[in-house]
Amino acid sequence: xxxxxxxxxxxxxxxxxxxxxxxxxxxxxxxxxxxxxxxxxxxxxxxxxxxxxxxxxxxxxxxxxxxxxxxxxxxxxxxxxxxxxxxxxxxxxxxxxxxxxxxxxxxxxxxxxxxxxxxxxxxxxxxxxxxxxxxxxxxxxxxxxxxxxxxxxxxxxxxxxxxxxxxxxxxxxxxxxxxxxxxxxxxxxxxxxxxxxxxxxxxxxxxxxxxxxxxxxxxxxxxxxxxxxxxxxxxxxxxxxxxxxxxxxxxxxxxxxxxxxxxxxxxxxxxxxxxxxxxxxxxxxxxxxxxxxxxxxxxxxxxxxxxxxxxxxxxxxxxxxxxxxxxxxxxxxxxxxxxxxxxxxxxxxxxxxxxxxxxxxxxxxxxxxxxxxxxxxxxxxxxxxxxxxxxxxxxxxxxxxxxxxxxxxxxxxxxxxxxxxxxxxxxxxxxxxxxxxxxxxxxxxxxxxxxxxxxxxxxxxxxxxxxxxxxxxxxxxxxxxxxxxxxxxxxxxxx
Numbered sequence: 001x002x003x004x005x006x007x008x009x010x011x012x013x014x015x016x017x018x019x020x021x022x023x024x025x026x027x028x029x030x031x032x033x034x035x036x037x038x039x040x041x042x043x044x045x046x047x048x049x050x051x052x053x054x055x056x057x058x059x060x061x062x063x064x065x066x067x068x069x070x071x072x073x074x075x076x077x078x079x080x081x082x083x084x085x086x087x088x089x090x091x092x093x094x095x096x097x098x099x100x101x102x103x104x105x106x107x108x109x110x111x112x113x114x115x116x117x118x119x120x121x122x123x124x125x126x127x128x129x130x131x132x133x134x135x136x137x138x139x140x141x142x143x144x145x146x147x148x149x150x151x152x153x154x155x156x157x158x159x160x161x162x163x164x165x166x167x168x169x170x171x172x173x174x175x176x177x178x179x180x181x182x183x184x185x186x187x188x189x190x191x192x193x194x195x196x197x198x199x200x201x202x203x204x205x206x207x208x209x210x211x212x213x214x215x216x217x218x219x220x221x222x223x224x225x226x227x228x229x230x231x232x233x234x235x236x237x238x239x240x241x242x243x244x245x246x247x248x249x250x251x252x253x254x255x256x257x258x259x260x261x262x263x264x265x266x267x268x269x270x271x272x273x274x275x276x277x278x279x280x281x282x283x284x285x286x287x288x289x290x291x292x293x294x295x296x297x298x299x300x301x302x303x304x305x306x307x308x309x310x311x312x313x314x315x316x317x318x319x320x321x322x323x324x325x326x327x328x329x330x331x332x333x334x335x336x337x338x339x340x341x342x343x344x345x346x347x348x349x350x351x352x353x354x355x356x357x358x359x360x361x362x363x364x365x366x367x368x369x370x371x372x373x374x375x376x377x378x379x380x381x382x383x384x385x386x387x388x389x390x391x392x393x394x395x396x397x398x399x400x401x402x403x404x405x406x407x408x409x410x411x412x413x414x415x416x417x418x419x420x421x422x423x424x425x426x427x428x429x430x431x432x433x434x435x436x437x438x439x440x441x442x443x444x445x446x447x448x449x450x451x452x453x454x455x456x457x458x459x460x461x462x463x464x465x466x467x468x469x470x471x472x473x474x475x476x477x478x479x480x481x482x483x484x485x486x487x488x489x490x491x492x493x494x495x
Contacts, residue, residue, distance in 0.1 A: 105357030142332025222452030
């Protein structure tokens with residue numbers, strides 16, 4: 001019997017014929033050894049590999065990541081702040097026909113969100129018409145009263161958005177949340193593709209996979225487009241809080257790829273009504289600031305007075321239209337997880353259209369009826385604070401202890417506006433290398449959307465994978481990793 005088992009392992013070293021979807025929607029398999037349409041080539045390639053080959057290539061990929069310095073920071077991590085980016089070599093494949101549907105839905109959503117933000121800082125018609133309650137905005141941590149009545153260049157507020165998508169057990173793609181303040185992770189999309197090409201080039205042979213490498217070019221094009229009209233050759237900078245920020249690698253990467261300066265607040269100064277950058281040749285005027293610091297820290301003069309990360313007087317220059325800030329201050333009003341619940345109504349109100357990509361059902365604890373339901377069903381729901389990110393502060397009801405449930409009950413009752421709840425989505429899975437075989441791990445997807453002269457969306461985006469067995473938390477700060485995401489054009493489309 002032992003010899004038979006050994007022979008079977010030689011014939012199927014990764015256990016593809018025994019791959020168990022465990023009842024979840026799997027992105028690659030419909031059942032053991034049964035590949036989904038369009039990805040058969042990938043399954044055949046994996047199945048034909050000799051024992052240990054995929055593991056060796058995974059080791060090479062990890063080594064490449066280390067040599068390339070692709071890292072992220074984890075605040076409070078006991079082993080130090082900097083970690084090598086966790087990456088799994090088996091790509092996640094999306095067929096172009098499905099991607100086009102996702103693109104349409106995301107473009108619709110971002111147009112409505114931009115109109116909503118503009119409305120919030122002007123007439124607030126959606127509130128006056130009774131579509132959204134006033135308290136939802138007045139109590140939002142992302143709403144900045146200081147910029148009421150301001151108009152960003154070309155009327156664009158949310159220049160860069162990372163929208164988190166999940167696929168449920170029914171196969172439907174849902175929007176889980178929107179990230180419109182300082183969305184991070186796009187550098188890993190580009191670097192994941194580069195590592196794949198270096199360590200597993202054979203997978204790309206004969207395949208028409210939409211490129212992701214043009215993102216920095218598209219980003220720079222957008223930044224230059226929204227520059228003040230008087231700037232003929234706009235000077236763009238990336239404003240970073242510094243080396244200890246969790247996304248500092250990305251700040252450096254994007255600045256280098258665009259060929260612009262990476263600066264910190266101390267490198268900039270307001271003089272004569274403009275923003276200037278200190279250089280070895282003196283001051284140089286800055287037209288566009290791609291800021292990677294939160295609203296509160298932008299300007300100690302009119303926002304958080306103890307901020308050492310921002311630039312004194314920056315908001316005054318912004319108000320006169322002599323500098324563009326990306327994303328525009330105040331976009332966090334649409335980043336609120338309670339406001340998220342109203343996006344279907346926003347799309348109908350501002351665009352007169354039905355939503356293409358549905359939201360996950362969301363219960364707002366600020367509503368007495370919905371709060372009562374949440375409190376009665378806490379053990380079945382995922383409870384989220386309205387303004388946290390990175391997976392922090394989330395309670396997964398089915399996995400929670402009685403003490404944890406009681407703690408969140410008290411938190412909800414003490415501040416119901418700050419909490420929402422959603423059914424636990426049975427996130428789809430993707431085969432992931434676990435030891436010497438493939439096992440399904442839960443994933444989400446974060447496409448990146450640029451809103452400039454046109455709306456550009458990176459084909460695919462960042463697939464985040466919960467590397468811990470059974471976990472649905474995909475954030476890198478919570479033990480997650482990532483995969484290269486392929487938008488695959490069919491042979492018929494290629495012709």
